[in-house]
Amino acid sequence: MELAEGKQKFIEAWGKLGSEWGINRTMAQVHALLLISPEAMTTEEIMEQLSISRGNANMTLRDLIGWGLIEKQHKAGERKEYFYAEKDTWAIARQVAQERKKRELDPVIKILNELTSVKGDEKDPEYKTFKTSVTNINKLAKNVNKTLDTMLKAEENWFWNSIFKIFK
Amino acid sequence: MELAEGKQKFIEAWGKLGSEWGINRTMAQVHALLLISPEAMTTEEIMEQLSISRGNANMTLRDLIGWGLIEKQHKAGERKEYFYAEKDTWAIARQVAQERKKRELDPVIKILNELTSVKGDEKDPEYKTFKTSVTNINKLAKNVNKTLDTMLKAEENWFWNSIFKIFK
DNA sequence: ATAAACTTTCAAAAATTTTTGAAAGTTTGA
DNA sequence: TCAAACTTTCAAAAATTTTTGAAAGTTTAT
Numbered sequence: 001m002e003l004a005e006g007k008q009k010f011i012e013a014w015g016k017l018g019s020e021w022g023i024n025r026t027m028a029q030v031h032a033l034l035l036i037s038p039e040a041m042t043t044e045e046i047m048e049q050l051s052i053s054r055g056n057a058n059m060t061l062r063d064l065i066g067w068g069l070i071e072k073q074h075k076a077g078e079r080k081e082y083f084y085a086e087k088d089t090w091a092i093a094r095q096v097a098q099e100r101k102k103r104e105l106d107p108v109i110k111i112l113n114e115l116t117s118v119k120g121d122e123k124d125p126e127y128k129t130f131k132t133s134v135t136n137i138n139k140l141a142k143n144v145n146k147t148l149d150t151m152l153k154a155e156e157n158w159f160w161n162s163i164f165k166i167f168k
Numbered sequence: 169m170e171l172a173e174g175k176q177k178f179i180e181a182w183g184k185l186g187s188e189w190g191i192n193r194t195m196a197q198v199h200a201l202l203l204i205s206p207e208a209m210t211t212e213e214i215m216e217q218l219s220i221s222r223g224n225a226n227m228t229l230r231d232l233i234g235w236g237l238i239e240k241q242h243k244a245g246e247r248k249e250y251f252y253a254e255k256d257t258w259a260i261a262r263q264v265a266q267e268r269k270k271r272e273l274d275p276v277i278k279i280l281n282e283l284t285s286v287k288g289d290e291k292d293p294e295y296k297t298f299k300t301s302v303t304n305i306n307k308l309a310k311n312v313n314k315t316l317d318t319m320l321k322a323e324e325n326w327f328w329n330s331i332f333k334i335f336k
Numbered sequence: 337a338t339a340a341a342c343t344t345t346c347a348a349a350a351a352t353t354t355t356t357g358a359a360a361g362t363t364t365g366a
Numbered sequence: 367t368c369a370a371a372c373t374t375t376c377a378a379a380a381a382t383t384t385t386t387g388a389a390a391g392t393t394t395a396t
Contacts, residue, residue, distance in 0.1 A: 003295055006286035010302060013279045020272045022190040024384070035301045038293035043343080053386045058344060079341055079394070087297075089304040104188045111181045118174035125206035127171055129255075133203045134178060136257040192354070211373080221356045226374060247364070247371060 007036060011050075026052060027060050031069055031085060040073045040082035068095045094152055101148050109145060112138040175204060179218075194220060195228050199237055199253060208241045208250035236263045262320055269316050277313060280306040 001009075011032040018028025029050055034041060041049075047057045061083055064070040069092060073082040086092060115134045120127035169177075179200040186196025197218055202209060209217075215225045229251055232238040237260060241250040254260060283302045288295035 036298045038297040089308045129206040130204045140257045
């Protein structure tokens with residue numbers, strides 16, 4: 001396979017994966033483009049390579065910065081802004097996990113906690129089932145939360161070595 | 169908080185979480201409704217409780233069965249189909265992980281493998297960066313894959329105990 | 337102060353996803 | 367065989383998400 005074709009396929013695959021996981025496809029594609037680019041790129045170049053509008057490029061780049069996946073770079077003597085992506089895969093995974101935890105898991109855990117305080121008649125099957133389900137999901141959510149927290153602090157090798165030691 | 173209000177909030181929260189993770193909101197809501205219901209429910213009841221159309225209810229229920237999250241139940245002497253949800257949280261998490269792995273991770277791993285065969289000039293920075301990124305992501309994907317496989321086979325307590333032994 | 341170079345905004349348009357509901361299909365019992 | 371009871375289908379409509387692009391905003395150099 002040629003490099004150009006490979007790049008195209010990589011960008012497509014990354015975009016599809018993103019959209020399946022609730023991340024805007026363009027955002028994933030811009031990230032993919034920067035991931036395989038040796039040099040930082042300008043908004044202009046990104047617009048051209050992916051055939052997207054200026055507004056779209058700008059918002060997407062802003063979002064990616066918000067996710068901590070790319071950074072702005074300034075070249076001496078130039079006014080243009082350049083963007084480049086963190087290329088350490090473990091760092092990317094950690095960053096994404098951290099953001100999603102903060103944005104999505106944390107709010108749900110908050111609601112689940114509130115829901116454990118719902119009062120009712122212990123003999124009412126409706127109440128009992130509700131209570132049991134909420135309590136169990138709450139436990140799972142807290143475990144996931146705890147595990148993520150530890151993962152996020154962990155160093156790459158340490159993490160994987162530990163995982164493999166158990167799961168072998 | 170009253171039970172009725174709690175139910176409502178739970179269904180909403182579950183729906184929102186679902187939509188943030190690329191799962192249709194209605195599907196997550198139907199799942200939530202069945203999760204906290206002590207009895208199996210008919211399509212009719214689900215339609216009414218969530219104010220959704222017959223067609224939507226039918227398709228959603230079919231999808232949930234496809235995900236292995238709910239099951240059809242037949243009551244003796246009745247023609248109606250009843251639906252009930254698996255209530256073991258660990259089983260739900262495992263089921264979802266398994267489905268997503270099969271539907272989304274596996275295809276990406278296949279493409280990444282193909283992309284490692286892209287040929288080019290080792291001195292070309294474009295080629296080198298592409299190669300390195302693809303290789304690293306491929307490694308991470310395979311590790312995730314392996315870990316998931318083992319998780320999916322693991323029993324609940326065994327899994328969590330192990331995780332906590334490391335992450336403490 | 338001005339203008340060129342560049343970035344950001346956002347209302348409207350396009351694309352995509354989800355929902356509806358009536359019609360078609362199926363199963364069962366009499 | 368018929369018709370009632372129930373389920374499935376799917377084209378069209380509605381809702382939602384994403385994208386566009388021109389105008390407004392900002393920064394910098396002279």
